[in-house]
Amino acid sequence: MRMTDAMRAVFVELLVHGPLSRAEVARRLDLSPSALTKVAKPLLDAGYLREQSSDGQKGIGRPSQPLQVDASRSSFIGIKLTAEELFAVRVDLAATVHDRFSLPLPDHDVDTIVEQIAQAVRRLSEAGDVAGVGISLAGTATPGDPVVGNSPFLGWSHVALAKLVEDAVGVPTVLNNDVRALTAAQQWFGAGVGHSSFALVTVGAGIGCGLVVEDRVVTGRSGGTGLIGHLAIDDRGPLCELGHRGCARAFAASSAIRRSIATTLDRPELTFDDCLELARQGQPVARRVLDDAGRALGRVIATVANVIGPDLVILSGEAVHMYDVCADALQAALTRHTHWTSTPVRVTVKPFTFDEWARGAAVSALQHLLLHS
Ligand SMILES: [Zn+2]
Structure with a gap:
């Protein structure tokens, strides 16, 4: 679904800070109530947003029906490459991990690793379509650039990994440095919110x-x-x-x-x-x-x-x-x-589990594809 800038702003606000009342979303984004209604409608119709049932709400009076993102609407796969292994997770829109998969890397040949990534993506896509794949690794890689600049531990220099993976799996693919990918996850879903x-x-x-x-x-x-x-x-x-x-x-x-x-x-x-x-x-x-x-x-x-x-x-x-x-x-x-x-x-x-590297990669893909496509 193609989002306008206003739709994107509403969606991101609710993804990171929601659920929020309509009045609060309008206030935060400086929108009039009618403008918000117009922007939210296609997101509600397409299932990206839903109105929270009033059952869970405290207080009485007119139900305010807060808006929230329907996290199950879309899935992303995150992959972390290390020198020895590939770790992959599938997350929903709230970055909750629903499945994980790992594979040993037999060598650092680019074609071999692309095939291993494709295998992980196929395995984690069995539960349903995925909207994007994020790949993180130690080294120079940036969302929006399909090329791994340098990855000393893989012995790679100028490898067009995102393009190769996209061609293999048919899903938009985003690269990122592993620590920056974790940072993105903290920014939207962690202590950085x-x-x-x-x-x-x-x-x-x-x-x-x-x-x-x-x-x-x-x-x-x-x-x-x-x-x-x-x-x-x-x-x-x-x-x-x-x-x-x-x-x-x-x-x-x-x-x-x-x-x-x-x-x-x-x-x-x-x-x-x-x-x-x-x-x-x-x-x-x-x-x-x-x-x-x-x-x-x-x-x-x-x-x-x-x-x-x-x-x-x-x-x-x-x-x-x-x-x-x-x-x-x-x-x-x-x-x-x-x-x-x-x-x-x-x-x-912040306590750490190894899944978080791959989860960060998935959030990088979510963040980049949402903000820049
Ligand atoms: Zn040193």
């Missing part, structure tokens, strides 16, 4: 950052923004895999934390979660490494906050459960490195 400027900092295999400034996910030139993983923290620190001494990643990436503790204790069998448990128990080496990691993250968050002045910073990612072990060091560093004219930004810790 209601905040015009926020940052998402992820911690896991790397340190990532997505930025929303004045209601826009910032993509930058060639898709390079939020590249804070190698921010210099302390030049007496450990080395990262690129040879920087004491960058954020060398202190706070989960693999760096694990390696540092396992090597010092000569216990190569330790997992990352074992290391967190040792720190919780007060084991001195683990404690020191997690304190250093917390300090590095606090400094990263302060730096991001000093640069963009966000309403809040959302901390998430595969290793975000380390927060409870390093929160004191993180908050102390955040206070210390926040510019003296500001108060430290509020940090919201």
